[in-house]
Amino acid sequence: MNKYGCLKTKGGNQRATSDERRTTNSISVFFPCYNEQDNVTRTVEQALAVLEKAGADFEVIIVDDGSSDATGQIADEIASRDSRVKVVHHPANLGYGAALKSGFNAATKELVFYTDGDGQFDISEMPPLLPLISQYDIISCYRLNRQDSLVRKINAWCWTKLVCLLFGMKIRDIDCAFKLYRREIFDNIKLSSAGALIDAEILARAIRRGYTVTQKGVHHYARMAGEQTGADLRVILRAFKELFKLKSEIRNTKSETNTKF
Numbered sequence: 584m585n586k587y588g589c590l591k592t593k594g595g596n597q598r599a600t601s602d603e604r605r606t607t608n609s610i611s612v613f614f615p616c617y618n619e620q621d622n623v624t625r626t627v628e629q630a631l632a633v634l635e636k637a638g639a640d641f642e643v644i645i646v647d648d649g650s651s652d653a654t655g656q657i658a659d660e661i662a663s664r665d666s667r668v669k670v671v672h673h674p675a676n677l678g679y680g681a682a683l684k685s686g687f688n689a690a691t692k693e694l695v696f697y698t699d700g701d702g703q704f705d706i707s708e709m710p711p712l713l714p715l716i717s718q719y720d721i722i723s724c725y726r727l728n729r730q731d732s733l734v735r736k737i738n739a740w741c742w743t744k745l746v747c748l749l750f751g752m753k754i755r756d757i758d759c760a761f762k763l764y765r766r767e768i769f770d771n772i773k774l775s776s777a778g779a780l781i782d783a784e785i786l787a788r789a790i791r792r793g794y795t796v797t798q799k800g801v802h803h804y805a806r807m808a809g810e811q812t813g814a815d816l817r818v819i820l821r822a823f824k825e826l827f828k829l830k831s832e833i834r835n836t837k838s839e840t841n842t843k844f
Contacts, residue, residue: 610634618651631668633710644668684781726761
C-alpha cells in the first residue's frame with residue numbers, strides 16, 4: 584500500500600523519473616456505449632458537471648458501438664448542444680475492445696479516462712485519481728461491493744487470477760471500467776484485441792514497456808436500465824481464445840521496450 588491507500592505495481596523498466604512526471608488538467612473522458620439509450624444522457628451530463636467543477640481542460644467522447652437502439656442519435660443530439668462533446672460511431676457492433684480503441688484513438692488530451700456508459704460508476708470519483716498521475720502512468724481501479732450476481736463475481740475473480748498468472752501481474756480487478764491513463768501510452772503500444780481481453784492486453788503491454796500502475800477502489804452501483812452483454816458465452820469464448828494468442832505473442836517478444844508496433 585502507498586500513502587494514498589492504493590495498491591501499486593511497476594513494470595520491469597522505470598520509464599520516467601519523478602522529475603519528469605507532472606500532474607495535468609488536460610483530460611479526455613470517453614464512454615463506450617452499446618444500446619445505452621436510457622443511460623447515455625444522464626451519464627454524459629454528470630461527466631460534464633464533474634469536469635466543469637474540477638476546472639479541467641477537457642473533452643467528452645461517446646463511442647457508439649453500432650447500437651441498434653437510439654443511443655447514436657441521442658449522442659449526436661448531446662454533441663450538437665455542446666462543442667466539448669464529440670461522438671464516434673461504429674457502423675456495426677464491433678465489440679468492447681474495438682470501442683475502447685476508438686476512444687483512445689479519438690482522445691487528444693494529455694490524460695485519457697474511460698468508464699462505461701451504463702452509469703454503474705460515479706464519475707465524481709474520477710477527480711481524486713488525478714493527483715496520483717504525478718507518480719504513476721496508469722490508475723487501474725477495482726470495484727468496491729460489486730453489484731453483480733454471484734456467478735459473475737466468481738467468473739470475474741477466476742478470469743483476473745488467470746490473466747495475472749499468465750502475464751505476471753498483480754491486478755485486483757482487470758476488467759473494472761474505471762481507468763485513467765497517460766494518453767502517450769497508446770502511441771507506444773499496438774492493441775489487437777477486439778473483445779473483452781482489451782483491458783488485460785493494455786495492462787500487460789504497458790507494464791512490459793515499463794509504465795507504472797497503481798490501484799484504487801471505487802464504488803459500483805446496480806445498473807438502472809439496459810442489459811449487460813459481458814456474460815454472453817460468445818464474448819467469454821472469444822476472450823479466452825484471444826488470451827492465449829496474446830500470451831504466445833508477448834512470450835515470443837523478448838521485450839516491447841523501445842519497440843513500435
